[in-house]
Amino acid sequence: MNTVELGTQATDRAVNANDADVPFIRVRNLTKVFLARKSKRMRLFPGRQAAKGFTAVNDVSFEVQRGQIFVIMGLSGSGKSTIIRMVNRLIDASDGAISVGGKDVCSLGPTELRAYRNQTINMVFQHFGLFPHKSLIDNVAFGLKVRGVDKGIREAKAAEALRLVGLGDRIHAMPDQLSGGMKQRVGLARALATDAEILLMDEPFSALDPLIRKEMQELLIKLQRNFKKTIIFVTHDLNEAMYLGDRIMVMKQGKDIQNGTALDLLEAPADPYIEEFVAEVDRSRVLTAGLIARHRHVGQPDGPVRPSDGAERVSEGTVLHELLPVFAAGAERIGVVDQQGESIGIVTAEDVFAALSPKGFSNAS
Amino acid sequence: MRLNIGDWFASMINWMLANFGGFFDAVSWLVNLLVGEVANVLIGLHPFLVIAVLAAAAAALTRSLGLTVFSVLAFLLIVSMGLWPEAMSTLAVVLVSVVFSLAIGIPMGIWAALNNTVSKIVRPVLDLMQAMPVFVYLIPAVFFFGVGMVPGIAATIVFAIPPAVRLTELGIRKLDLELLEAATAFGAKRSLILKDVQLPLAFPSIMAGVNQVIMLALSMVVVAGLVGAGGLGGVVVQGVAQLDTARGFEGGVAVVILAVYLDRVTSGAQSLGDVLRRRRTRKEQRAAAASDPAAAVS
Numbered sequence: 001m002n003t004v005e006l007g008t009q010a011t012d013r014a015v016n017a018n019d020a021d022v023p024f025i026r027v028r029n030l031t032k033v034f035l036a037r038k039s040k041r042m043r044l045f046p047g048r049q050a051a052k053g054f055t056a057v058n059d060v061s062f063e064v065q066r067g068q069i070f071v072i073m074g075l076s077g078s079g080k081s082t083i084i085r086m087v088n089r090l091i092d093a094s095d096g097a098i099s100v101g102g103k104d105v106c107s108l109g110p111t112e113l114r115a116y117r118n119q120t121i122n123m124v125f126q127h128f129g130l131f132p133h134k135s136l137i138d139n140v141a142f143g144l145k146v147r148g149v150d151k152g153i154r155e156a157k158a159a160e161a162l163r164l165v166g167l168g169d170r171i172h173a174m175p176d177q178l179s180g181g182m183k184q185r186v187g188l189a190r191a192l193a194t195d196a197e198i199l200l201m202d203e204p205f206s207a208l209d210p211l212i213r214k215e216m217q218e219l220l221i222k223l224q225r226n227f228k229k230t231i232i233f234v235t236h237d238l239n240e241a242m243y244l245g246d247r248i249m250v251m252k253q254g255k256d257i258q259n260g261t262a263l264d265l266l267e268a269p270a271d272p273y274i275e276e277f278v279a280e281v282d283r284s285r286v287l288t289a290g291l292i293a294r295h296r297h298v299g300q301p302d303g304p305v306r307p308s309d310g311a312e313r314v315s316e317g318t319v320l321h322e323l324l325p326v327f328a329a330g331a332e333r334i335g336v337v338d339q340q341g342e343s344i345g346i347v348t349a350e351d352v353f354a355a356l357s358p359k360g361f362s363n364a365s
Numbered sequence: 366m367r368l369n370i371g372d373w374f375a376s377m378i379n380w381m382l383a384n385f386g387g388f389f390d391a392v393s394w395l396v397n398l399l400v401g402e403v404a405n406v407l408i409g410l411h412p413f414l415v416i417a418v419l420a421a422a423a424a425a426l427t428r429s430l431g432l433t434v435f436s437v438l439a440f441l442l443i444v445s446m447g448l449w450p451e452a453m454s455t456l457a458v459v460l461v462s463v464v465f466s467l468a469i470g471i472p473m474g475i476w477a478a479l480n481n482t483v484s485k486i487v488r489p490v491l492d493l494m495q496a497m498p499v500f501v502y503l504i505p506a507v508f509f510f511g512v513g514m515v516p517g518i519a520a521t522i523v524f525a526i527p528p529a530v531r532l533t534e535l536g537i538r539k540l541d542l543e544l545l546e547a548a549t550a551f552g553a554k555r556s557l558i559l560k561d562v563q564l565p566l567a568f569p570s571i572m573a574g575v576n577q578v579i580m581l582a583l584s585m586v587v588v589a590g591l592v593g594a595g596g597l598g599g600v601v602v603q604g605v606a607q608l609d610t611a612r613g614f615e616g617g618v619a620v621v622i623l624a625v626y627l628d629r630v631t632s633g634a635q636s637l638g639d640v641l642r643r644r645r646t647r648k649e650q651r652a653a654a655a656s657d658p659a660a661a662v663s
Contacts, residue, residue: 090546118552129547133565143551145561194551 023063024230025070025087025198030096032057032082056082058254059096064247066197067228071245073235073277078251080234084200087232088121089113100198118147122191126203128183130175136162136186137171143194154193161189165219181212185219192227201233205240217243221317225339238265238277242286243319250274263291282321283356289323290316292355293336293345313337316344320352327352378505393510396461400514404457408450415453416440419626427633439622448600448619455586455596456623458514462521462582467575470526474533474574475559484534491527499524499588507592517589517598521582528577536570537563576631583624597623 033053057079064070072080085091087098089105098105100120108116122143123129130139137158144154162171165185175183184204191199205213217240224231235241241248242262249259250270258270266283269275293316312326313335326334327349336344382389407415416437424433443452477484502523506516540563548558564571590598597620604613 085546088550090549114552114554116552117550121550123547123550125543125547127541127543129541129543131544131547131562131566142548142553142561146551146553146557200550 022066024066024068024101025064025232026097026099027063027083027087028061028097028099030057030060030083030086030098031055031094032079032086032091033094055254057086060251060254060256061096062249062256062259064230064232066230068246069224069231069233069244071233071235071241071248072251073238073241073245073248074251075236077253079254080236080251081202083251084123084202084232084234087198088117088123088200114146118143118194118196120196121198121200122194122196123200123202124184124187124191124204126206128175128180128187128207130183130186130190132175135172135174136167136178136189139175139186140190140193142190143196147194158189158193161193162186164192164223165189179212180208181216184208184216188216188220188223192223197230199229199231201231203234203236206236213240220244238281239286242266242281250277262286263295284321284324285319287320287355288316289314289318289320289334289336289347290338290344292320292347292351296345296347296351315339320355323347323352378508382508389509393515396510396515396518397513400457400461400518403460404454407453407457412440412444412449416444423626423630423633426630429629429633432629432633436626439626443619443622446615446619448597448615451595451597451600451616452619452623455583455598455620458518458521458586458589458594458596459579459582459623459627462518462525462585463575463579465518465522466525466578466582467529469522470529470574470578471533471571473526474530474571475537475564477530478534478537478563479555479559487530487534491530494523495527499585500591503588503592512593514589514594516592517585517594521585521589524585525578525581528581529574532570532574532577533567536567536574539570540566572631572634575634576628579627579631580624583620583627586620 033055035053060079060083062070072083074080082091086093087100087105089108093106100116103116105116131142134142137155140158140161141149141154144157149157159168159171162168165188167182167185167189170178170182175186178186184207187204205216208216221244233241233244235244242265245262247259247261248265249256250265250273251257252273258265258274260268265274266278266281266287269278312331314323314326314337316336316338318336323334331349333346333348335346338344419440420433420437423429423436427433443449473487477487499520502520503516506519510516510519544562544566545558548562553561586594586596586598587601588598590596590600590602593599597616600616601613601620603609604611604616
């Protein structure tokens with residue numbers, strides 16, 4: 001019943017995802033200057049105002065397509081959290097423009113802003129942001145309660161969202177009875193329950209143990225396959241950024257220094273800062289079979305891999321690390337298929353080695 | 366150069382008395398009526414009935430057998446000392462003062478928590494109210510309201526408001542910023558955030574404020590006895606005036622019994638939230654046991 005309800009949403013989105021050429025979120029020259037305290041006094045000297053302020057975000061522009069995971073990567077203080085808070089106006093921008101679905105976010109009035117926050121956009125927090133005095137189901141239903149949805153309907157939806165994240169049997173538990181990973185599952189369910197199209201995730205997995213973090217990343221990918229949300233994901237972990245991100249924007253001291261795919265960052269780091277980051281990345285766990293197959297495909301079309309080739313077949317999301325045993329077992333080439341089972345191309349052992357060595361792609365081609 | 370601040374204050378009081386005399390008379394009449402009614406009810410009922418109700422309240426709010434037994438025995442002691450009517454009249458004064466203090470203090474605290482300017486103005490006023498020796502309030506209060514219960518209650522309210530304001534403001538302000546962001550990010554109105562998130566989470570702090578208000582109000586009882594408020598304060602003051610050690614001690618013991626009872630019961634109510642939560646947890650466990658554990662999706 002409710003499964004159907006949430007499920008149809010996904011197919012609707014899939015249709016919408018076809019008009020992906022138009023950027024869904026468009027951010028232009030976004031700037032945020034935090035004024036120092038006692039700003040009243042400084043207003044007497046307008047010239048000094050800028051000098052006294054702290055520029056958290058400096059002239060940043062980017063676009064996010066519908067259904068994309070857009071990762072903003074940077075160390076603390078780089079302004080990444082400020083950016084996503086400007087997208088849902090928890091923080092007002094000092095300058096620049098943000099448009100979502102063609103609508104100017106910065107000029108929304110109070111009522112429109114509440115409607116926008118409630119229906120279009122949602123947020124998942126680093127420390128979960130769960131209400132400790134509400135049970136899980138009440139936490140998840142909060143957005144719907146704000147919307148004025150009837151208790152019965154909102155609880156059914158909340159229970160369904162909790163089931164999706166694997167907490168269907170604990171809907172009446174209180175947040176303090178849960179582990180960190182479970183809490184963030186609730187945070188995720190809360191964001192899913194309102195059917196908002198955009199998801200802002202502010203370092204959602206940073207407070208979790210490495211193993212749980214991996215599990216949550218996989219859960220997010222799994223959910224994203226069904227829901228096709230448009231996600232802006234903030235992290236300071238480049239491995240995470242590359243694993244999740246369709247596009248990655250690297251921030252440093254309020255500026256965006258590179259904006260591209262994981263492969264772009266690996267192959268052509270824009271500056272020594274990113275190069276340093278990239279050196280730390282475990283390529284075998286970041287690069288996927290699909291990425292390699294597509295890259296190879298550009299130069300030399302392989303033609304479809306037929307089952308009769310006898311080659312192993314893996315899905316495009318498989319990381320290279322998982323291909324190694326297959327090659328070790330003697331396979332020469334591995335077929336790569338997308339989610340629908342359509343062939344994308346093949347990957348050979350040489351491709352994998354080339355991809356794993358630094359600057360591997362450029363050297364190989 | 367000598368600044369006659371005291372004279373200015375006195376003439377301000379005189380001016381207020383001359384211009385708002387009717388208002389003070391009306392307040393005096395109303396408060397007298399209110400306290401009188403509450404006291405009449407408490408004294409009019411049979412002591413054993415009142416003791417049963419007080420003990421039941423202790424049992425319900427604290428779920429402590431020891432405190433329940435203690436309150437029965439202690440109140441019986443008051444009856445046997447022959448101080449029951451005085452104790453009930455004091456309880457009536459305390460209850461009315463506390464209701465007024467909370468009715469002013471809690472909304473004030475909420476306002477101060479939501480508005481920095483209000484907070485900045487309120488803080489020094491509260492400091493003044495708390496630090497000023499209480500007797501100082503009594504003098505103008507007697508001018509305004511005449512001798513009796515009302516000036517005692519007025520002074521008690523002034524003295525007891527600050528913790529209600531402070532602890533309410535603190536409880537709301539110390540809320541985790543992320544929770545506030547989360548509620549805002551879901552498009553909630555400020556009024557809903559206040560009602561649904563800020564106040565419930567500030568509840569323990571607000572209850573600590575209620576507890577403080579009650580204890581301060583009770584501590585004012587003896588002082589209020591000086592201006593003829595009667596009750597246990599009157600008994601103690603009488604004992605002091607007549608150098609009657611026995612009478613004074615009995616009045617003091619009765620005050621202590623009331624204090625211990627009110628303190629334990631109200632601080633027990635603070636943890637009422639935990640009790641409800643535990644009950645909820647049990648409900649969840651039952652629900653989980655009833656549903657198929659295999660239904661869990663990993």
